[in-house]
Amino acid sequence: MSDDGGLWLLAAGPAGATALYWALYRYYRNTDKSHAFERETAIEAKPVTGSETKVDEVTGTRETRIKGDNVRNYRDRVNRVSS
Amino acid sequence: MSDTRTPPPVPVPPVTGPGSPRDVPPAPGSSPIDPTTLPGPIRDELQAPDPVAIDTASAELKDGVNRCPKCGSTDIRPKAGTDLLVCLYCRNEWNSARVEEAFGLGVGIDQLHGTVMASGARDIAADAASLMTFKCSACGAEVTINTANAMTARCHWCRHVLGVNEQIANGAVPDAVLPFHIKKDDAVARIRQFVDKRRLFALKEFKEQFTPENVAGVYLPYMIVDANVSAAVAGKGEIKTREYTRGSDNDKKTYYDADVYQVDRQVDFTVDDLPLESSTERGNLDTKVNTNNIINTILPFDTKNAVNWNASYLSGFSSEKRNSNVANLQPRLEDELLSIARSQVEDSVRRYDRGVRWEQEQIDVIGTRWMSMYLPVWLYSYHQPGRNGGMLHYIAVNGRTGETMGSVPVQQWKLLMTAITVGTFLEAIALWIVGHSS
Numbered sequence: 001m002s003d004d005g006g007l008w009l010l011a012a013g014p015a016g017a018t019a020l021y022w023a024l025y026r027y028y029r030n031t032d033k034s035h036a037f038e039r040e041t042a043i044e045a046k047p048v049t050g051s052e053t054k055v056d057e058v059t060g061t062r063e064t065r066i067k068g069d070n071v072r073n074y075r076d077r078v079n080r081v082s083s
Numbered sequence: 084m085s086d087t088r089t090p091p092p093v094p095v096p097p098v099t100g101p102g103s104p105r106d107v108p109p110a111p112g113s114s115p116i117d118p119t120t121l122p123g124p125i126r127d128e129l130q131a132p133d134p135v136a137i138d139t140a141s142a143e144l145k146d147g148v149n150r151c152p153k154c155g156s157t158d159i160r161p162k163a164g165t166d167l168l169v170c171l172y173c174r175n176e177w178n179s180a181r182v183e184e185a186f187g188l189g190v191g192i193d194q195l196h197g198t199v200m201a202s203g204a205r206d207i208a209a210d211a212a213s214l215m216t217f218k219c220s221a222c223g224a225e226v227t228i229n230t231a232n233a234m235t236a237r238c239h240w241c242r243h244v245l246g247v248n249e250q251i252a253n254g255a256v257p258d259a260v261l262p263f264h265i266k267k268d269d270a271v272a273r274i275r276q277f278v279d280k281r282r283l284f285a286l287k288e289f290k291e292q293f294t295p296e297n298v299a300g301v302y303l304p305y306m307i308v309d310a311n312v313s314a315a316v317a318g319k320g321e322i323k324t325r326e327y328t329r330g331s332d333n334d335k336k337t338y339y340d341a342d343v344y345q346v347d348r349q350v351d352f353t354v355d356d357l358p359l360e361s362s363t364e365r366g367n368l369d370t371k372v373n374t375n376n377i378i379n380t381i382l383p384f385d386t387k388n389a390v391n392w393n394a395s396y397l398s399g400f401s402s403e404k405r406n407s408n409v410a411n412l413q414p415r416l417e418d419e420l421l422s423i424a425r426s427q428v429e430d431s432v433r434r435y436d437r438g439v440r441w442e443q444e445q446i447d448v449i450g451t452r453w454m455s456m457y458l459p460v461w462l463y464s465y466h467q468p469g470r471n472g473g474m475l476h477y478i479a480v481n482g483r484t485g486e487t488m489g490s491v492p493v494q495q496w497k498l499l500m501t502a503i504t505v506g507t508f509l510e511a512i513a514l515w516i517v518g519h520s521s
């Protein structure tokens with residue numbers, strides 16, 4: 001095993017302790033729960049319309065996702081434009 | 084702020100002048116001409132009350148005495164586990180009409196324009212008090228009901244049961260009510276089961292004082308909203324075009340190339356029966372200071388089965404009065420609708436395998452329909468003392484579906500000790516591996 005891999009392994013203790021603490025805390029207190037209205041409400045949507053245009057290219061990035069990816073964080077509000 | 088001394092702005096073309104839609108609309112009910120100076124017939128027309136869009140008031144129950152349609156007795160109770168009312172005198176059973184069919188609430192959502200309010204969802208009068216005094220129509224005595232937590236009372240003279248049925252200005256009377264289906268024994272069993280799965284790290288005092296038999300049946304106030312919405316979002320999306328590694332054996336790094344797209348999406352949708360807490364206290368879901376998110380989690384209810392208001396459904400249960408108007412809940416509604424819009428467009432951006440960063444969103448609420456409703460919740464509470472008044476922990480059971488959610492206070496030192504012990508154990512294994520590999 002390389003030195004690098006070995007040093008990473010030393011973080012297992014604190015990381016494991018923190019993860020266990022938060023998992024149990026949430027299981028007891030359920031602070032992360034709320035009404036999932038996005039799924040549990042009767043919604044009838046017409047087909048989604050839209051457009052896309054290529055505006056740029058990125059090369060040689062080490063990030064696996066786009067910066068600020070919020071496609072699943074429905075409840076994070078972004079800049080609101082009035083109609 | 085505009086200066087009142089400055090002359091009016093440059094003359095405007097007629098399309099945008101006074102009286103056009105570009106003007107700030109006048110206050111509802113206001114008139115440019117004093118109606119008292121007008122001839123009688125015109126004055127009457129101007130001053131006639133505006134029609135309430137959907138009138139759900141029950142005229143036959145207005146005097147406050149709910150009588151059994153068969154024998155006329157007022158000793159009426161909800162029959163546990165059903166939507167029926169039962170007369171304790173002659174055992175006659177009947178129920179109120181389902182509002183869904185009676186007022187056509189399930190249909191025409193895509194045709195909604197503007198804000199339609201049922202009569203029970205109207206604004207609360209500023210001077211409305213919670214205490215209401217009734218004249219008992221059976222004997223004439225004065226009976227007081229505190230509508231903040233009860234909707235029925237027994238006349239202390241003639242033993243008639245009086246209920247608040249008239250849609251009074253303090254907002255206590257909703258359009259509809261959803262009767263309890265889950266019985267108390269069932270709720271107690273569900274709460275016990277919920278807590279039994281969370282005993283190891285629960286606060287010692289909580290476990291010692293745990294008495295689920297103390298659970299209370301409460302009718303909580305909600306606004307049930309139908310909405311017709313058009314939404315748009317815009318942002319950037321990335322599609323991976325190349326993935327490659329650089330560097331030698333021990334220093335390999337992965338790099339990506341990607342195309343960046345400007346993505347725009349529009350979606351029109353309708354939402355049927357979205358529940359919103361119409362009590363400001365319950366609507367505050369800050370988990371640092373309260374556990375109201377627990378009660379929020381047990382939503383939704385089968386609101387399609389709600390029945391027309393009859394105070395007898397509440398006898399034996401307590402209730403909480405509504406204190407928010409439609410206007411107060413509008414921002415919350417728009418926020419939830421935007422969230423729904425974002426979830427609706429997610430499927431259409433799947434091809435952006437490096438994700439999408441939404442930067443702008445826009446919502447146009449074309450029409451909404453508001454109903455005020457009492458929904459049944461079994462509530463068990465435990466007060467944990469602490470800083471800033473401590474924390475009130477709820478365990479809630481949905482009175483219709485039986486969905487159970489709760490907040491069990493934790494014994495902090497026990498949880499910390501366990502986490503540290505497990506962490507130490509993991510660290511020992513890690514050290515052993517590192518020690519043996521080098």
